[in-house]
Amino acid sequence: MKSMTPCAAKNWDRIKLRLGYECAEPGCNCTENLQLDHKNPLTKKFDVKSRLSCKWVNLIDEVDKCQFLCEKHHDKKTRNEDWEVIQYKRKECIWLDFSYNPLLDEHQVHFTLDIHKKTGKKLYKILCKISEDQNCSFNDAVEKLMDMTFNEDNLSKLKRAKRGEKNEFSHLFNGGKK
Numbered sequence: 001m002k003s004m005t006p007c008a009a010k011n012w013d014r015i016k017l018r019l020g021y022e023c024a025e026p027g028c029n030c031t032e033n034l035q036l037d038h039k040n041p042l043t044k045k046f047d048v049k050s051r052l053s054c055k056w057v058n059l060i061d062e063v064d065k066c067q068f069l070c071e072k073h074h075d076k077k078t079r080n081e082d083w084e085v086i087q088y089k090r091k092e093c094i095w096l097d098f099s100y101n102p103l104l105d106e107h108q109v110h111f112t113l114d115i116h117k118k119t120g121k122k123l124y125k126i127l128c129k130i131s132e133d134q135n136c137s138f139n140d141a142v143e144k145l146m147d148m149t150f151n152e153d154n155l156s157k158l159k160r161a162k163r164g165e166k167n168e169f170s171h172l173f174n175g176g177k178k
């Protein structure tokens with residue numbers, strides 16, 4: 001760990017005391033190398049850890065939006081959250097194109113990602129990480145990610161869409177292809 005100024009170290013201790021230095025994931029109880037995490041990333045104004053030298057009074061509101069998580073659970077949460085943000089913005093960076101191949105009697109989905117857009121780039125990185133972690137191809141990672149994020153309602157839409165009902169998919173993906 002990098003050495004902290006006395007002021008930063010004091011604030012760090014205050015944060016530990018205030019939030020309780022234990023991973024917030026139920027059942028985890030880890031108390032080592034914990035990381036500060038914004039419970040709701042959309043409320044984040046700044047990264048507390050990088051401003052530990054500020055006056056406590058200027059940190060406290062931001063600290064109260066946070067919790068401690070161990071590395072494993074922080075990583076897991078960040079990945080899911082990133083995906084939520086991407087879902088919110090996906091119409092800007094993802095296009096799905098649906099076609100029917102009569103020779104194979106198959107419905108095919110073509111997945112296009114715009115990595116020149118910030119969210120597209122972020123998603124690309126997540127997909128690379130998944131394919132690396134799970135030792136699978138990029139396409140398999142796309143499928144895994146979809147499995148991970150579709151809730152029951154969306155899954156049933158996906159099934160209908162697989163049967164060739166395009167409207168279900170365009171509804172799901174805010175307009176489908178561009």
Ligand SMILES: [Zn+2]
Pocket residue numbers: 023024025028029030069070071072073
């Ligand atoms: Zn944990």
